[in-house]
Amino acid sequence: MRFHPRLAEPRTNSKVLTKTCDKIGTIQRKLEHSVRKHGARVDVSAGISQEKQQKLTKLLVKVNIQNSVGPVHVVMSPENTVRELIKAAIEIYVKEKRRPLLPSSDSRCYELHYSQFSLESLNLDEKLLNLVSRSFFLCPQPICLNSSLKNKTKGTEKLPIILGKFMDLLIQIVINLSSFWSKCHLQWL
Numbered sequence: 001m002r003f004h005p006r007l008a009e010p011r012t013n014s015k016v017l018t019k020t021c022d023k024i025g026t027i028q029r030k031l032e033h034s035v036r037k038h039g040a041r042v043d044v045s046a047g048i049s050q051e052k053q054q055k056l057t058k059l060l061v062k063v064n065i066q067n068s069v070g071p072v073h074v075v076m077s078p079e080n081t082v083r084e085l086i087k088a089a090i091e092i093y094v095k096e097k098r099r100p101l102l103p104s105s106d107s108r109c110y111e112l113h114y115s116q117f118s119l120e121s122l123n124l125d126e127k128l129l130n131l132v133s134r135s136f137f138l139c140p141q142p143i144c145l146n147s148s149l150k151n152k153t154k155g156t157e158k159l160p161i162i163l164g165k166f167m168d169l170l171i172q173i174v175i176n177l178s179s180f181w182s183k184c185h186l187q188w189l
Contacts, residue, residue, distance in 0.1 A: 059128055063089040064116070066139040067100050078129035082122045086110050089138055102140075109144030113137045 059078050062071040063085070072089045080088075087107040094105055103109075111121035116137045 059134060061085060061128065062135045063112070064135070064137050065089065065093055065098075065102075066116070066137070068093070068098060071135070072096075072098075076128060078127065080128050081124065082112050082126050082128070082131075083107070083124040085128060085136075086112055086124075086138060104140070104144060106144070109141055110138055111141050113139065 057077070058075050061074045061076060063074060064071045072092050074085060074088050074092060076085060076088060090102065090105055090107050090110065093102065113119075113121055114133055114136060116139070118137070122131070122136075
């Protein structure tokens, strides 16, 4: 018969817990009380207005770009708009030379969503402070994609005509070679 080793039971040292709790309580009391400076009492929380205490100076925003491996991290002021966030994210993406390459580096050709499953894009004039999330999804606008494809395909309208003429030329070459081959073959016999 085998004996199974006993699992270690979690044990806490009550002395350590009470010391830790006492230290936490002391720190909290020190923070809650006012600070003495040059013999006068100065209330720390009264020196800073409620508005300034809660005002954020910078935001860390993650922007996932369509077909990209990882998010682009952007540090911006909360007073900036969605339009400025799109521009900054594209600049960082291009600067870091990420792949795949973007179809356009023009920020007007992109829209920002809360996630890749969200159909509604965010208002370009909305401030970052008013947005619910700090993580977004950036994708190209369908209108700009179509226009960029038109620019890429400029000059390819004549391609079918040129290919047709090239195929005719190849057929003529094959016919001439086959007739030449048959004449040469008859002469050798």
